[in-house]
Amino acid sequence: MTGTAPSDFAKLLDKTADDTEMLLSKLLSDTVLPDEITRPKRLVDAMRYSSLGGGKRLRPFLVVASSDVFGVPREAALLAGAALECIHCYSLIHDDLPAMDNSDLRRGRPTLHKAYDDATAILAGDALLTIAFDIITRDEIHRDAGVRLALTRALARASGVGGMAGGQILDLAGEGRFGDREPVDVARLQQMKTGALLRFGCIAGGLLGQASPGEYQALDDFGKALGEAFQIADDLLDVEGDAAALGKPAGADAALGKTTFVTQLGIDGAKQRVRDLLARGDAALSIFGAKADVLRAAARFVAERKN
Ligand code: GRG
Numbered sequence: 001m002t003g004t005a006p007s008d009f010a011k012l013l014d015k016t017a018d019d020t021e022m023l024l025s026k027l028l029s030d031t032v033l034p035d036e037i038t039r040p041k042r043l044v045d046a047m048r049y050s051s052l053g054g055g056k057r058l059r060p061f062l063v064v065a066s067s068d069v070f071g072v073p074r075e076a077a078l079l080a081g082a083a084l085e086c087i088h089c090y091s092l093i094h095d096d097l098p099a100m101d102n103s104d105l106r107r108g109r110p111t112l113h114k115a116y117d118d119a120t121a122i123l124a125g126d127a128l129l130t131i132a133f134d135i136i137t138r139d140e141i142h143r144d145a146g147v148r149l150a151l152t153r154a155l156a157r158a159s160g161v162g163g164m165a166g167g168q169i170l171d172l173a174g175e176g177r178f179g180d181r182e183p184v185d186v187a188r189l190q191q192m193k194t195g196a197l198l199r200f201g202c203i204a205g206g207l208l209g210q211a212s213p214g215e216y217q218a219l220d221d222f223g224k225a226l227g228e229a230f231q232i233a234d235d236l237l238d239v240e241g242d243a244a245a246l247g248k249p250a251g252a253d254a255a256l257g258k259t260t261f262v263t264q265l266g267i268d269g270a271k272q273r274v275r276d277l278l279a280r281g282d283a284a285l286s287i288f289g290a291k292a293d294v295l296r297a298a299a300r301f302v303a304e305r306k307n
Contacts, residue, residue, distance in 0.1 A: 003290055003293040004294050004297035006300075006301075009301060013057070016064050016078075017055075017057040017061070020057045021052060021053070023078055023082045024052060024085065024086075025048070027086075027131065027135060028047050033134075042116075042120060043120070043124060043127055046112060046120045046121065047124045047128055047131075049112060049116070049124075050092065050106075050112045050124060054107035054108070055088075055089075056307075057085060058201075058302070059084045059088050059201045060078065061081070062198065062202050062223075062226075062295075063077050063080050063081035063201045063204040063205060065294045066201065066219055066295060067080075067205035067208050069209065069288050069292055070205055070206070070208065070211060072205060072208045076140060076208060077205065080141055080151060083132040083133070083135035083136035084132070084155065084197060084200060084201060084204070086129070086131055086132040086135065087128070087155070087158075087197060090124075090125040090129045091125075091159075091164055092106055093112045093125040096111040097118060097121060098113070100168070129159070132159075133155070136155055137152050141208070150207050151204060154200055154203060154207060155200055158199065164192065164193055164194075167189055167190070168193055170184070170189045171184075174189070175257075175258065184258075186261055187228065190231035190261070191224065191228070193231075194227060195224065195228060199224055199227050201223070202219045203216065203219045203220055205219065218284050219284075221281075221284035222284040222292075225278075225280045225284065226277075226281055226299045228273075229274050229277040229281070229302055229303045230302045231261065232261045232270050232303075233274065233304070235253065235270065236267065236270055237307070238252060238253045238254070238260070238262075239253075239254070239262050239267065241306070241307075274303045277299075278299055278303055282299075
């Protein structure tokens with residue numbers, strides 16, 4: 001049993017979401033930084049449209065919770081979390097574009113390319129991706145440049161060809177976008193497309209807190225289990241979810257004839273797999289005892305979420 005009650009967890013999540021919102025609002029302002037020339041208003045507005053005022057901020061929360069295990073200062077964790085959230089927001093903007101998922105709604109509002117236009121949406125995504133690396137390398141993240149380097153490299157690997165972007169192209173190939181539908185390894189695809197950023201949130205605290213190899217491995221194992229549970233919950237929501245709560249239409253996977261955890265395992269099998277993953281995540285965290293209760297509660301939240 002975790003020591004963090006669901007209502008306490010909700011308060012912690014809200015607090016990190018509020019702090020992240022405030023920080024992102026500052027980071028994505030029109031204030032020009034050294035080595036920048038100007039920040040064009042249309043691009044700043046578009047970046048803010050997609051990054052502020054919505055989202056559960058689960059990824060920053062994972063950075064903060066994993067950092068708490070090691071007593072990392074909250075300001076440093078929030079900064080690393082904001083960088084991760086910028087990457088997440090960029091991925092949502094690009095994923096919604098006509099060339100990808102062609103979605104009209106995101107977080108209950110028109111998608112960025114609908115509210116603005118495709119070119120602005122592409123550039124806002126590009127600028128969010130690059131500002132993430134400006135943020136994650138800042139001196140305030142950690143006094144040791146080696147730690148900042150390890151964190152930056154891990155974020156790049158989670159986001160790029162061997163992580164999220166790679167997972168996205170495997171997903172499109174599985175939909176038959178580049179010819180015949182390619183066979184999909186659902187577990188591998190999810191580990192890259194959605195799992196890699198979630199896992200980064202879990203290992204980030206270990207990198208910032210200079211965890212021992214055993215502690216780092218525990219966070220890594222937990223992060224992988226949480227990432228898979230997140231994706232199965234997402235696949236279940238696509239079948240059983242409510243469009244109003246989701247802030248986007250349900251049933252998109254079935255409409256595309258996608259292979260998902262639910263098509264592979266069935267609804268009951270998918271739910272059982274989530275329970276198994278929660279147990280695996282719990283076991284991984286045993287090395288930390290009660291210090292990891294909030295991370296345990298985060299895994300339960302991910303598995304039981306309604307949006
Ligand atoms: C375009 C390079 C590129 C990648 C896109 C992650 C991804 C790859 C696309 C996201 C598409 C999508 C809706 C996937 C389902 C899982 C997911 C990431 C849902 C949204 O994450 P939440 O629930 O969203 O954390 P909020 O709005 O709370 O931040």
